[in-house]
Amino acid sequence: MKKGLSIMKDPIMKHYVPDTDWFEYSSLHKMLKTYSCVYIKPDSGNKGTGIIRVKKLNxxxxxxxxxxxxxxxxxxxxxxxxxxxLKPEKKYIIQQGVDLATYQNRPFDVRVVLQKPLGKWRATLMSAKLAPHKSSVVTNVAKGAEDRNLYKLLKGTDQSLNSFAVLRDLMDASHQIAQILSSHFPLNILGLDMGIDKKGKVWFIEANTKPECSGMKRYDGKLYRRYLHAKKIIKKE
Structure with missing residues (x-):
């Protein structure tokens, strides 16, 4: 939540953040008056664990x-x-549900890993995470999603999206988010989960300061070598 608040305070980047609040009785009913779908998530955690989706049917x-x-x-x-x-020892947030773009009727989002060798943020790893089913609650690889080549997947989405414009906005937003967060927290690597909705709008979903990257070795060796090279430079600094 703290990282999200940093983004929400930026006058330009706040438009990339889904409406987010602490989960409680009032926020749940307020959100469902505005949005047909919301997600309830642990404030800290990863791999899609503990996420609940609520849809307003009528x-x-x-x-x-x-x-x-x-x-x-x-x-x-x-x-x-x-x-x-919910687990009583955890704090939870409630977030506006993003109507994610789909590929072969399966929703997907995007993982962007940025590193900061020689003081400059670089996007070194990027993939689409394709949910296993049309009705999947999350798109985490740990929950059965597949890593896919983002460039190829964007050209075959069920929606007619301008893949060039989407990628440009995705990269611009990712770098801006990295700059904002690194001005508040000591970071040299950042994993961003980004959404693309059915209209092609880019959304910031969450940030992970310790992203799991080893799976990318099997998926794209060239990108993974670029990630390792940046990691080596950072270690020497």
Whole structure:
């Protein structure tokens, strides 16, 4: 949440951040009045663990998706139903759901890894994370998603997107986010989860200061060597 707040304070970059608040009774019902879908996430964590999706089906019913289960609830019982799932020792945020672009009817988002060798941020790893199913709650590789070549995937999306414009906006936003966060936190590597919605708008979903990169070795050896080279330079500094 702290990293997200840093981005939300920037007058330009705040438009890349989905509406986000601490999860509580009032924020849940306020969000569902505005958005048809919201996500409830642990404030700290990774690999998509503990994420709950809530969809407003109509005025009398909501759908709760967690792990591999889906259930329905009336709005008046929704908060108590969700609280039973949450771990009491953790803090949770609630976030506007982004209607992610799809490829072969499966949603995807983007992982961008940036490193800072010689004092300059560089995007060294990038991939699309394609969800295993149309109804998947998360697009994390640890939860069954597939790493795909982003350039190729963007050319075959179910929506008609301007892949060049999307990639340009994605790279610009990623570098700006890295600059903002590194002005508040001592960073030399950053993993960004970025979303692209069905209209081609880029969204900042979350940042990870210790991104898991080893899986990229199997996926794209050339990119992974670039990542290792930057890592080596940083280590020597």
């Amino acid at each position: 005025s009398k019913e909501c759908e709760i998706s967690y792990k591999k289960t889906t259930s329905r609830s009336s709005p008046d019982k929704l908060y108590s139903r969700i609280k039973k799932i």
